[in-house]
Every structure is written in structure tokens, then in C-alpha cells.
Amino acid sequence: MAALGAPLRTLRALLRELRHAGGRSYRDIPAYRHVLAAFRAHRVTSEKLCRAQQELHFQAATYLCLLRSVREHEALHREYHGRGERSPQEVAGLVGFRLPQQPGGKG
Amino acid sequence: LWWARTPPAPLPRPPPAAAGSCPVGPCGRRAYAPPAERKRFYQNVSISQGEGGFEINLDHRKLKTPQAKLFTVPSEALAIAVATEWDSQKDTIKFYTMHLTTLCNTALDNPTQRNKMQLIRAAVKFLETDTICYRVEEPPALAELQKNEWDPVVTWAEKRYNVTIGSSTSILGPNIPASTKETFVSHLASYNMWALQGIEFVITQLKSLILSMSLIDRHITVEKAVLLSRLEEEYQIRRWGNVEWAHDYDLCELRARTAAGTLFVHLCSESSTVKHKLLQD
Numbered sequence: 001m002a003a004l005g006a007p008l009r010t011l012r013a014l015l016r017e018l019r020h021a022g023g024r025s026y027r028d029i030p031a032y033r034h035v036l037a038a039f040r041a042h043r044v045t046s047e048k049l050c051r052a053q054q055e056l057h058f059q060a061a062t063y064l065c066l067l068r069s070v071r072e073h074e075a076l077h078r079e080y081h082g083r084g085e086r087s088p089q090e091v092a093g094l095v096g097f098r099l100p101q102q103p104g105g106k107g
Numbered sequence: 108l109w110w111a112r113t114p115p116a117p118l119p120r121p122p123p124a125a126a127g128s129c130p131v132g133p134c135g136r137r138a139y140a141p142p143a144e145r146k147r148f149y150q151n152v153s154i155s156q157g158e159g160g161f162e163i164n165l166d167h168r169k170l171k172t173p174q175a176k177l178f179t180v181p182s183e184a185l186a187i188a189v190a191t192e193w194d195s196q197k198d199t200i201k202f203y204t205m206h207l208t209t210l211c212n213t214a215l216d217n218p219t220q221r222n223k224m225q226l227i228r229a230a231v232k233f234l235e236t237d238t239i240c241y242r243v244e245e246p247p248a249l250a251e252l253q254k255n256e257w258d259p260v261v262t263w264a265e266k267r268y269n270v271t272i273g274s275s276t277s278i279l280g281p282n283i284p285a286s287t288k289e290t291f292v293s294h295l296a297s298y299n300m301w302a303l304q305g306i307e308f309v310i311t312q313l314k315s316l317i318l319s320m321s322l323i324d325r326h327i328t329v330e331k332a333v334l335l336s337r338l339e340e341e342y343q344i345r346r347w348g349n350v351e352w353a354h355d356y357d358l359c360e361l362r363a364r365t366a367a368g369t370l371f372v373h374l375c376s377e378s379s380t381v382k383h384k385l386l387q388d
Contacts, residue, residue: 002328021195030154031191034184058325059373063188065329066366070204073359080352
């Protein structure tokens with residue numbers, strides 16, 4: 001089995017991600033309620049090694065990884081890759097030049 | 108899966124919004140600006156159950172695939188996750204972040220039109236060029252790292268599936284016996300078509316059949332699988348430094364896609380029942 005750590009930690013991190021993704025009404029998001037319900041349902045068991053519980057925990061950890069990496073990827077994209085090319089004026093401005101003005105256009 | 112990245116077009120396209128930073132040069136030529144993205148055109152995302160499975164509703168409109176089929180998924184948890192993806196789009200819709208939706212579209216449309224056997228063969232073919240079977244001889248630190256990190260996974264796979272795989276430093280790669288391939292073929296045949304699309308996707312992302320199987324069998328986490336897949340890159344990063352806009356970008360994207368693929372496989376191949384035990388006093 002994968003080394004996952006405590007289920008509670010995964011649950012809290014997952015709920016935090018969903019809260020950020022959701023906005024104000026995060027408690028109404030179906031995913032939020034589904035995750036909480038699933039964790040509650042698998043809590044009460046008399047078996048020491050509950051396979052379904054571990055499966056659920058793995059799924060929760062995977063979903064957490066998905067949400068987290070999508071958020072980080074989007075942030076990186078916005079920061080580094082989202083702006084397109086500079087215009088000729090901006091490029092000239094980088095080294096302190098200005099483009100020549102040609103009244104009446106070229107040619 | 109670039110072919111699956113075509114955006115769904117259930118509605119007539121709104122006119123593209125003019126990009127903000129788009130100054131016009133002196134000769135009237137426009138500098139390149141990123142293509143305008145579709146704005147979020149819906150307020151609420153909800154799920155409903157139809158005959159084929161669960162459907163997604165954007166406001167009152169039903170979501171459709173790129174080939175205009177009705178978007179139905181067999182599992183409620185998967186539908187909820189897809190709905191969350193759509194709901195978490197602010198202002199503009201970024202299709203490159205919606206990996207689960209893309210996977211569902213691929214499974215529903217099957218744009219490459221492969222049947223189950225072709226998918227399985229494509230997946231098992233990856234074993235011949237499996238990343239963790241290809242070892243380097245130098246630098247010795249990297250060779251050692253590969254041995255320490257990858258050998259346990261190969262051993263696990265050999266034990267779990269009762270096969271011989273081995274590793275090799277030659278350019279031709281390891282010699283995989285036919286019985287090994289047949290074992291994997293018959294193992295993969297036990298998954299349904301949807302799960303197989305997901306498995307093939309994960310294998311293509313991680314470039315390794317063995318890592319994908321150990322991930323799907325829950326032997327390692329997504330983060331660990333991605334780390335093992337990128338072992339040489341991580342080694343070079345540790346040696347030469349990290350470049351955020353390239354390394355971290357690729358890392359996050361790979362993690363997102365692998366996590367989506369794994370979740371997709373698990374949600375498509377599970378069936379959960381709740382048995383209530385009576386409390387005995």
C-alpha cells in the first residue's frame with residue numbers, strides 16, 4: 001500500500017482545496033458534500049485493516065493531488081506563459097529606443 | 108492527448124473578446140496575443156441522472172462531447188468531479204485544466220476509434236520501452252539512483268504479476284519474454300473500455316507501463332510515480348538547479364494529468380456498496 005499518512009490530513013487538505021475552488025458557497029458544492037459523506041461512511045468499522053477505507057483514502061489523496069497540481073499549474077501558466085508576445089514598441093522600449101514615426105504610412 | 112483538447116461546442120460561439128494587451132504596430136500589424144478564451148457562460152453546474160448514466164447540466168443546458176454526443180458518465184463520483192471542474196472555472200474556461208472532462212470526452216467519442224484489444228496492445232507495447240527498464244551506466248550517481256529507486260518497483264511488479272521483466276543498459280532495452288506480455292494483456296483485459304482509456308493515458312504520460320500499474324494497484328502515490336518517471340530530470344535539477352517556468356510547470360502538468368488518469372481509472376472500475384452492520388450490544 002502507498003505511504004499516505006493520516007487520512008485526516010488528506011481530508012482537511014482536500015476540503016481546503018475545494019473551498020478555494022468553490023468561492024463563497026463552498027458547502028453547497030456537490031464534491032464537498034460527497035467527500036465528507038464518503039469519509040464519514042467509512043469511518044465506522046470494526047475491522048482493523050479496512051480495504052475500502054484505504055481505497056477511499058488513496059482516491060482522496062489522488063483527487064487532492066489533482067486539484068492542487070491544477071491550481072499550481074494554472075498559477076505558473078498565468079505567471080510565465082499567459083502574456084503573448086511583446087509589441088514592436090515594447091521591444092524597442094526595452095533598450096530605450098522609440099520606433100520612427102512615418103507620417104502618411106510606409107511606402 | 109492533443110486530439111482530445113478540442114473544446115466542446117454545445118452553443119453558438121460568442122464573438123471572441125478583444126484581448127486587452129494587443130497594441131497595434133505602426134504599420135497596422137497586430138502583435139501576437141494569446142487566442143481569446145471562451146467566457147464562462149453558465150452560472151450553475153448540476154448533475155442529473157439519465158438512462159445512460161449521470162449527466163452534467165450547465166444552467167439548464169446539457170453538456171455534450173466535442174462530437175456532439177450527450178455527455179454521460181457511469182459513476183456518480185466521476186460526474187461530481189467533472190462538475191467541480193466546470194464549476195471552478197472563473198471568468199474564462201480553461202480547457203487545458205479540465206483533465207477529467209477531457210478523459211470522459213475521449214472515452215465517449217473514441218476519436219482514434221480503437222477497440223479494446225487495440226488499446227491493450229498499445230498499452231503493453233510500452234513495456235518494450237518502459238522508462239524504468241532503461242538504465243544508464245554513467246554518471247554513476249545517476250545509475251545508483253536508478254538502481255535504488257527503480258529496482259524495488261520492478262521487483263514488486265515481477266512478484267505481483269508473476270513475470271520476468273528485468274532491466275538493461277543497452278540501447279535496445281530489456282528483452283521482455285512473450286509470456287510477460289501475455290500476462291499483462293490478460294490482466295488489462297479485465298478492465299472495461301473506459302478504464303482502459305484512462306490506463307493508456309497514464310502510461311503515455313508516465314512513459315512506463317510498470318509505474319502505471321503500480322500506481323493503479325495503489326502501490327505508490329501519484330507524486331511518487333511522477334517523481335520516479337522524472338528521475339533523471341530530478342537528478343539534473345538537483346545538480347544544476349531548478350527553472351520554475353519550465354521544470355515546475357512540467358511537473359505540475361504531469362502530476363495533474365497522472366492524477367486525473369488514475370482517478371478516472373479507479374472511478375470507472377469500482378462499484379461500491381454500503382453494507383450496514385447492525386450494532387451488537
